[in-house]
Every structure is written in C-alpha cells, then in structure tokens.
Amino acid sequence: xxxxxxxxxxxxxxxxxxxxxxxxxxxxxxxxxxxxxxxxxxxxxxxxxxxxxxxxxxxxxxxxxxxxxxxxxxxxxxxxxxxxxxxxxxxxxxxxxxxxxxxxxxxxxxxxxxxxxxxxxxxxxxxxxxxxxxxxxxxxxxxxxxxxxxxxxxxxxxxxxxxxxxxxxxxxxxxxxxxxxxxxxxxxxxxxxxxxxxxxxxxxxxxxxxxxxxxxxxxxxxxxxxxxxxxxxxxxxxxxxxxxxxxxxxxxxxxxxxxxxxxxxxxxxxxxxxxxxxxxxxxxxxxxxxxxxxxxxxxxxxxxxxxxxxxxxxxxxxxxxxxxxxxxxxxxxxxxxxxxxxxxxxxxxxxxxxxxxxxxxxxxxxxxxxxxxxxxxxxxxxxxxxxxxxxxxxxxxxxxxxxxxxxxxxxxxxxxxxxxxxxxxxxxxxxxxxxxxxxxxxxxxxxxxxxxxxxxxxxxxxxxxxxxxxxxxxxxxxxxxxxxxxxxxxxxxxx
Numbered sequence: 001x002x003x004x005x006x007x008x009x010x011x012x013x014x015x016x017x018x019x020x021x022x023x024x025x026x027x028x029x030x031x032x033x034x035x036x037x038x039x040x041x042x043x044x045x046x047x048x049x050x051x052x053x054x055x056x057x058x059x060x061x062x063x064x065x066x067x068x069x070x071x072x073x074x075x076x077x078x079x080x081x082x083x084x085x086x087x088x089x090x091x092x093x094x095x096x097x098x099x100x101x102x103x104x105x106x107x108x109x110x111x112x113x114x115x116x117x118x119x120x121x122x123x124x125x126x127x128x129x130x131x132x133x134x135x136x137x138x139x140x141x142x143x144x145x146x147x148x149x150x151x152x153x154x155x156x157x158x159x160x161x162x163x164x165x166x167x168x169x170x171x172x173x174x175x176x177x178x179x180x181x182x183x184x185x186x187x188x189x190x191x192x193x194x195x196x197x198x199x200x201x202x203x204x205x206x207x208x209x210x211x212x213x214x215x216x217x218x219x220x221x222x223x224x225x226x227x228x229x230x231x232x233x234x235x236x237x238x239x240x241x242x243x244x245x246x247x248x249x250x251x252x253x254x255x256x257x258x259x260x261x262x263x264x265x266x267x268x269x270x271x272x273x274x275x276x277x278x279x280x281x282x283x284x285x286x287x288x289x290x291x292x293x294x295x296x297x298x299x300x301x302x303x304x305x306x307x308x309x310x311x312x313x314x315x316x317x318x319x320x321x322x323x324x325x326x327x328x329x330x331x332x333x334x335x336x337x338x339x340x341x342x343x344x345x346x347x348x349x350x351x352x353x354x355x356x357x358x359x360x361x362x363x364x365x366x367x368x369x370x371x372x373x374x375x376x377x378x379x380x381x382x383x384x385x386x387x388x389x390x391x392x393x394x395x396x397x398x399x400x401x402x403x404x405x406x407x408x409x410x411x412x413x414x415x416x417x418x419x420x421x422x423x424x425x426x427x428x429x430x431x432x433x434x435x436x437x438x439x440x441x442x443x444x445x446x447x448x449x450x451x452x453x454x455x456x457x458x459x460x461x462x463x464x465x466x467x468x469x470x471x472x473x474x475x476x477x478x479x480x481x482x483x484x485x486x487x488x489x490x491x492x493x494x495x
Contacts, residue, residue: 019229020170026228027163028186030117033217034159035190037128040198040209041089041149042314043332046321047202048075049082073140085142087450090314092146094443096153101439104157105432113162118225120158125218127152128210135207161432164411169230177359180408181350188339188346188400191313195339199332294414295433297478298406301363302438304471305403308370308464311445312338312399319457324382337389341396346404348397357485359410360478363402367472370398371465378461402471407435441467 075082107116131148139145167183197216198209316338321331345366353362373395381391411431445467452459 022227023166023170023229024183026224027166028183030121030220030224031159031163032186032190032193033121033213033220034124034156035187036194036197037124037152037210037213037217038093038156039191039194039313040128040213041093041131042317042335043195043198043202043328044206044209045075045086045314045318046328046331047206049086074142083450083453085450086318087447088142089145089149090446090450091443093149093153093156094310094439094446096150097157098436098439098443100154100157101160101432101436105161105429105436109165109429113166113230114224114228116158117162117228118221120155120162121217121221121224123155124152124158125214125216125221127155128214128217132207132210132214135205157432160407160435161429164408164431166228166230177350177352177354177405177409178347179350181347181404184346184350184404184408185343187404188342188396191339191342192336195317195332195336199329202328202332292414292430294478295430297360297474298410298414299434299437301471301474302403302406302434303441304467304474305363305367305399305406305441306438307441307445307448307467308374308399308471309342309403309445310442311449311460311464312395314446315449315453315460319460320382320388323457324388334388334392337392338396339400341393341398342400342404344393345397345399345401346408349401349405350409353405353409358479358482359405359413360475361482363405363410364472364475364479366398366401367468367475370395371468373398374461374465374468378458399468403438407431407438410434 075085127148131145131152133139134144134148167180194213197212198206201208201212312335316335317328317331320326320334321328324331324334326334349362349366353359356362373391377391377395381388411434414430414434445464448463449460452463
C-alpha cells in the first residue's frame, strides 16, 4: 500500500528529487519528536526536588517537614537519596532502550517502516503522557514512574533504525558525512524544543511538561502513517506504470570502494574490488552484521561517547540549577546551549571527515579535545554568564560531534563492506547494533551520575573525562590505518 500523497508528475525524473527531499524532511521531523519527548524528565528533576527553605510555605499546608514540603514524593521523602531515585527512573528508560534496540533493528528489516514508525510514535506519546498524568492523579509511587519510563524506552527503539533505513533508501553516498551531519541535528533540535516546551510548564504544572510533548509525538505518528513513502513501494509502482526503473536512485548502501581499506581486515581489499557485485534481498542476520570489520570498534567507542552525551542530557539542567543557582526554567533554557553546540559539532564532524576521509580520526581528535573542555567547564564554567554560554557551546560541539558522526555516516560507511554489497536491508540491523551498544553507555552514564553526584560534581566530571579517553583509545587501530593511508603506505580515497 502506498500513501495517498503521490502527485501525478509528468516528468518521471522529478520523482526521486521530490521524495528525497520530502523523506529527509519527514524523518527529520519524526526523530525530532522522539528526542523532544525524552527531554522533559531532565527539566522536571529540579522541580521534583527543590530547596524548600528558600520558598514561602503556604499557611494552610498540612505536614510538619519544613525541608521537603515543596518536593514531589517519592523524590523528596528523604534529602539524601533523591539523586539515586532519579537515576533509577532514568535507567528504567535507558536500560529498556538499550535492550530493545538490538531487537528493533531486526524487526525494522522485516516489517513496513511506515507502520513500524507509526506504532512506535503513538505508543511513545501514550507513555509520555502517562508520566505527566502522575501529577494530576497525585501518584507518588516510584514503581509507577519507573514502569512508564521503561515502557517508553522500549517503544522508542522503533525510531532510530527506521529513520536511518528510510534515509538510506533514498540518498546516495556523495557528501554523506555533511548531509547526514545536517540531518542528524534533529537530535539537538528535539532536545532544545523539549527543554523549551517543558520549561513553560515546569514551575506551575509539571505534568503538562510531559503531556504536551506526548501529544506532539503522537501527532507525528499520524503524519507518518499518511505521508511517509518508502522507496521500494514507489519504485515498484513506477516500474509498473512507466515500465522503467529509477536510474537516478543511488542507495546509501550501494557498494563503494571508499573506506574499504579502513573497515576491511588484512588481505580483504583485493577480493572486495575483484568480486562482482551481488544483489542481496534477504535481511542480514544479527551475527552477520556483528562480524563486519569496524562494527565492534565504533560500537564500543559509541558506548563511552553516548555515556557522556546522555549524562549531560539527563543531568545538565540539575547541575546548572545546583551550581549556578538558576531556577528550574532558566536552568532548562540554559541547557539548550549544549544542544546548539551539538548541532554545529555534528555538521563540522561530517564536513571534516568527508574532506579527509578519516571518520575515526575526526572522532578521535574531537574526543581528545573534549576531555580538557569538560574539566574547564566544571571549574570555570559558572564564573560568569558569558563563560557559561561559551563553555556549553564548545562542550556540546565536542561531545556530540563524534556521537553524531558514528550513528550516521559511520554506520553508512560500514554498509559498504563486501558482505553488505547491494543489500539495502542491512542498514537497520547495522545501525541498531551500533546504537544499541551505545545505548548501554547511555544507560550507565545517568546511573553512575546518580550514584556519584552525592560525593560531589567534581567526581561526576572525572567519570565523564575517563569515558572520553576510553572512547578515544578504542578507535586507535582504525586511526592508525587512516594515518598510514595519509602517509602513502596504503591506498586511500575520500568520502
């Protein structure tokens, strides 16, 4: 079945251009809504546990505890474990997301992407709203919020493998890093919009900070059902109508010799170039995708890179509120600067890696620079407003740049290996493996932050710096290969 949005164009060659642009816009919108619905919890944390001594207590309020009367139980029942409770809620989402991601890619290869995304966004909207309804239903059970977050994390795994596969079906390999770097800004745009929307309601009725994003992502699910067009469906229909194939279409996973030297095992390069292309129609297995050279290195690197990124995603507003003494709305608005920097970092990483042909080297350099910047931000980042803004922008670019590059262009590059030659049904599984491994780090980061933060924020930043260094070290073999290519010891091509 093809969605109704299929204009009758007289010029057959206009179809690829039209649908490439339309698919890029729609998938950008879809994943923006996914991240938009994840962000409210980080904004609301500073409202669920506040410093009640600075507030005026209403005279008609029952209870005798002057320290936690303004908090939302269970996060304010005791003053020494609220960070652990926040970490438990975060990890309910992130652990479920990490586990579900490894299975989501397999399902994404075998069911229509339009239905898969629609169901995922509708269910995500439901569970996001259920978290906010806890405010209006006066629910104070940690198990309720943990369960809702876990279910939301599970259904949100439908998003990334599916949108990457949609883009991969329509776009060729030229300027892949730049195009996907710009497109990947949906992550930061979603975080920014989620912060701003949640900030509007956080001080008055924090339940709406979840309900409004929940309605938004559910609405985009409806748009997906009626308007998303998968390339295979259009291609089949056009062949039936016009009796010809779309010769302009160049799938993202179409085989290329680019980067084969980096992602191939020793002795494989000659066989790659000499063997004829084989058209694969069967979805690749999980183990088959895992055996592709380069997948393990980048997957483990992303584990530590995403650990840092998601720790900021879930804890940065609370850190700003505690250290710089902003109110919850101001802290949430200020935290969006980290994501603004992330947009720039993702685009710069894509451009540099396109021009140099060094995906691993680009990631490694940015990770090396990120470590001292995190140290400086923790020590001087709150001295003035200008310093805070500048450090957040720089840290956001250096932290999210490698994360964006690995989850987009690198995932596409790994699809050029000979075992995936011509197989457009493999990108979802490869992407799910890389992002699923990274999601383990995304689950560990906020959990460790919740456990370590009672001992001081300095220790949290030392943990983040250590993770950055480990991410860099895991790419050392691939960086060495790229450097040898630049020095003329092995053939090298751009892109």
